[in-house]
Amino acid sequence: MTLAIPGAADRAALADVVGRVVRLDPAAVVRLRDAGGAVALWAGTPFGVLVTTGAPGHVAPADVTVVASDLLAALSVVDAPEVDPGSAVDDRWRGDLPGEVAWEVIGHLAAEEVDAVVARAxxxxxxxxxxxxxxxxxxxxxxxxxxxxxxxEAGAPVPVALSGDGAWLRLEVGAAAIVRHRRPALTVLV
Structure with a gap:
């Protein structure tokens, strides 16, 4: 298994997002998908939403789930354009991903307003x-x-952009985002 991210800054940005995921859930898994010249990263959170980001590069196999802490270690310890992201744990991935979506921004939340909205939350x-x-x-x-x-991040005046495609909503902050089904999935009892 191979994850190739040629740019050092891109590897650092990916490691930053994976590190934040691991802080929220030390047992988290991440799904890596090859998107034709880029790698899309997806991770679940304890809040029932997905975190996503991407970087130029590729992953083989083209769709694989790995333990987030293993990926973080590979990105943080090995300073190379190509790393082993860890063993595949595809059976641990739960849930859908949005399809190829052209996200349309429909609103912004200024960075200085996030704390007030979080207080309401x-x-x-x-x-x-x-x-x-x-x-x-x-x-x-x-x-x-x-x-x-x-x-x-503190001192960074990056607004939160709200996008939607009808079925999903997306809160984008810089190169990363939170994504959620607009309508919760039904639970099927068997």
Whole structure:
């Protein structure tokens, strides 16, 4: 198994996001998908939302799930364009991913307003809306996940951009994002 990310800055940015995921959940797994010249990274969070980011490069096999802490160690310890991301644990991935989506930005939350929205989220149930833009209601869990990831970073005036495609919503901060189904998946009992 191989993860190739040629740029040192891209490897560092990927390691930063994986490190934030591991801080939230030390047992997290990440899914790496080859996207034709880029690698898309997906990870679940304790908040029931996905974290995603990407970097120029490729991964083989083209769709694999690995333990986040193993990937973090590989990216942090080995300073090379090509690393072994760890053993495949594909059976540990749960949930859907959005398809190839052209995300349309429909609203922004200024960085200085995030704390106020998080304060409202702290008083709300996780699925209660705490922010709305263009008729899209954002549940508390999404904003709490943004804050849990440490975004936006102190002193960085990067706004949170809200996008949607009908079925999914996305809160983007820089090159990373929180993604969630707009309607929760149904639980099937057998």
């Amino acid at each position: 702290d008083a709300a149930r996780l699925d209660e809306p705490v922010w709305e833009a263009a008729g899209v209601r954002v549940p508390a869990r999404c904003v709490v996940a943004v804050a849990g990831m440490g975004w936006p």
